Amino acid sequence: MPISSPVLKSALFAVATSISTPALSAETVNIYSYRQADLIAPLLEAFTKETGIKTKVQFLKKGMVEKLKAEGKNSPADVILTVDIGRLSEITNSGLTQQISNDNIDGNIPESFRDPSGNWFGLTMRGRVVYASKDRVSQNTITYEELADPKWKGKICTRSGQHAYNIALIASMIANKGEEFTETWLTGVKNNLARKPNGNDRAQAKGIFSGECDLGLGNTYYVGLMQNNEKDPEQKEWANSMKVLFPNTEERGTHVNLSGMALAKHAPNKDAALKLMEFLSSGKAQELYAEVVHEYPLKEGTKPSATVAGFGKIKPDTLSLDAIAKLRKKASQLVDKVGYDEGPAS
């Protein structure tokens, strides 16, 4: 067969290269990422083009802290990329990162979006917003507190309360209003649920489209991703059946979360890693990233994608992200306590 030999060869080559231990040459940066490889691929290509430094990505879904801890001094990781402030601060608090004071990075990332001690840096921001049915919800403003109002009984859909994004939101409620208030609030939201929490944020948009729910909780970028989904155009319909409401715009602002980066404590290629981090914080990289993932870039003067800009202006809650990270455990236990994931009492 003419085809088999080149195919076989490339397959064998692929195996050989993937099995061998990573070359720790100065020309490569190793990245541990909670962000999927293909989302950051365009950015990394641009970086390699500009600097000649290659990148290698290991996508992880869970257990980065345990992995880094166990690998210790011999860890191949240089740069850590994550979503969600909780995970970022957990890695930092476990002493797995090192401090950076770099004028370029500090100049690019506003102070409120980086660790005061220089252990982590935000890259992009996303708001946790309310998805509302265009047909069945007339109001155009809302607050998180209002979601507990009995007028929404049987109308709200969310993903699991134990998901990191909801945990961060609940933690921000604890920080702003106290634990007791939050427990009552969360019970109220639970009683208003249209169904047992399930699926991801997109599934809540789908629920609005199908008429199962009037309101959903979700991140801003999912709307951008759904509106631009050429592969599964049905999702455009879901996105078009709803509008984005930025909660608490009149007062403290909308709860936001970060995607961010950190330098691994035992980074074997520190210099190259710093170059990558400088690059990622640059306005050009942030806009490129924001365009792909439909999140808000952090550097002053940069713009989000046209789709995201179309949602209107976001006013972020200025609550310190560190405070949110510290309250995660309490938030998660509260979710267990009120039995949020068991859904509405019928």
Add this chain to the structure above:
Amino acid sequence: MTLINPVKQTGIAKFGTGYLMPGAVLFVLLLCLPVITLLVLALGGTLDSFRHIATTVLPSAGLTTIVLMIGVGLMTALIGTLSAWLITFFDFPFKHLLKWALMLPLAVPTYISAYTFVEFFSYTGSMQELVRTLGGYTSARDYWFPDIRSLAGTIFVLGIVLYPYVYLSVRALFMLQGSSIPDSARILGAGHIRLFIRITLPLARPAIILGVSLAMMETINDIGAVEYLGTRTLTFSVFSVWLNQSDLAGAAQIAIFLLLLVAILVFIENLSRGARRYHKTRTSSEQGFNPRRLKGATALVATVSCFLPVLIGFGIPVLILSEFAIKDIDQLLSPSLLEAIATTVLLGLVAASLAVLGGLLLSLALRAKPGRMNILMVRLASLGYAVPGTLIAIGVFIPLAAFDNALDGILRQTVGISTGLLLTGSGAALIFAYIVRFMAMAEGSLENGLSKISPNLDMAARSLGRSRFKVVTQVLLPMMRPAIASAALLVFVDVVKELSATILLRPFGMNTLATNVYDFASQGRVEDGALACLIIICIGILPVVLLSRNKSG
């Protein structure tokens, strides 16, 4: 049917015990390493977090888990036994096609079936579209439709892909027993239904329990499907406690609690195996099979009952995936996908070979010395099957990385060489995790195969002057070929489907088909991973085809 005595004194009983047993003990200890790690982690937890878990997590998640297990158990027992009974004792249209097609759903990973079932049965799926068109409805509020994202839905999704475990083991037992007992009962005037309830079912009980316990273990450790369907099982709680409450110790505590549940299952399964420890000396009864030919409506009912599980458990996932994959067909030969295929196959081959070697060690040791303690020890080796893959990974990673770092430190100091992460950086840790996870499959098949070989043969070979070693190599191994093949194939398929341990333990930059799928699935874009999904399923079918040839009957 001629039965002889249970294994007591066998031909290899007096040989090899010097090497076989200590080897097996060492091997089991090695396999227990991850569980021991988890135990140590669990003991390191604070009383405070344990109180939280015991009061808020265990009761509800425990109940959900038990209901789910019972549901899946009943469903797999029903479908598996019924189809095995129809296929073995009756003749009806398409029977020979259905005989092997009934195994197909096993090739579909649960995380994929969950996703495709939601696509198919949810509001925007084909099923409800049909309902809306027929009923003239316009919104989900106009009509009732069962929600696939519920406990009942989860039972359905898991049951429809896990029933082949029961089908396989029950059919194997029917074949082994032959038709003499049912035939006699028929001669004595028992009707089909009566025969099934009074004779066939009780006879099949050990095989049903074996199949159901495998399906239940899969259910216990499943995270992909339950997470997607919103069912809060104990395994789900393991992850929320670990990741959101940063409490690995608490997560390990729940995992240990899970293991207790499993220990009970293994114990029950063990009892059923114990009752089966008999050997046939001849295979003559198999030739005596004369399935009843069904006609008319009865034949139609039989064909449909065997066809439905295949259609739902295999047809729907493949149909949904194909719809997406067809758009990506040009990527079939892309380097990244080829790399993933090659890596996956290689990992599967290596893990399957090693698992078979380990399984041989255990099952031969057990044949040589079948004491109660030894049976218990071998069952310990199967525990990994019930632990969620991610936890196995953590349990493997922590001690092996510690070993890597210690070795590296010593070598650096003494000879100035750095070995780096020798085991955890090279894929050796991953292979080890696979073996821990799937030893139950390998050992179970081998032990089962070995039990069908009469110990008389060992003794005969010995008395004919064969050395003890040669009894194994010249007599037992050749006769175990089918069992070795099925053990290797089962492990291979499971490795190809495995995701959780792979994602954490793979060497830097290595991608398998499953991680490829997860890359997309975790972004809610399973459609982009559909092609890789289909390839996983195709690789999973291979053994089904090979096994069906092996066991033609």
